[in-house]
Amino acid sequence: MKQENTKQPGNTRGRKRDSSRTDAIVKVALSLLLEVGFDRFRIQDVATKAGCGTGAIYRRWPTKESLIIEAIKSMPAQEAPVTDEPTTDLKTVIEKQCSQASEKPDLVPGLVAAMRSDKEIEAVVKAGFSLEHYRKTIARTIGEDHEHLDLLAEITPAVTLFRSVFTPESLNSDDMVEEILSVITSFKPKT
Missing domain, CATH: 1.10.10.60 (Homeodomain-like)
Known part of the structure; x- marks a missing residue:
């Protein structure tokens, strides 16, 4: 049996x-x-x-x-500060990104390499990556309907990634924060 x-x-x-x-x-x-x-x-x-x-x-x-x-x-979504001072909130977000890139300049390039070699890692990073906190913070300064809002939301991460690869020492600079802030706020509508 x-x-x-x-x-x-x-x-x-x-x-x-x-x-x-x-x-x-x-x-x-x-x-x-x-x-x-x-x-x-x-x-x-x-x-x-x-x-x-x-x-x-x-x-x-x-x-x-x-x-x-x-x-x-498991990474939580990034949150942007919301106070009565939109430009100060924007500066805070930029400072945080610059600080993180300065403290760990190899973090993002290493992740990009991992994404290139592993399609599942690439998919999960892309699915979880969002610039919404930048977009919302910038929109409070220049307006939600600004034609360059999406591009401006990419500036801080793009510049910090570029500099973390080529000039990591420049990331730890108040001048860099002010430069990025100046570029973004130059799109603020004149009142």
């Missing part, structure tokens, strides 16, 4: 996965990704910081790239 397979679909060997552990690993992975970038991201470092073994990670994500994809998906 043939024995029937009593294993239930979806059962896996080993202990049941703890969802809080999964969330903690993703949080550590995102933190580490933002700290060291794609090129220096290691599963062993995630395991050490999360207080688990590499096996616990590989049972959930079979590759480094799959964990990175999960970490990128």
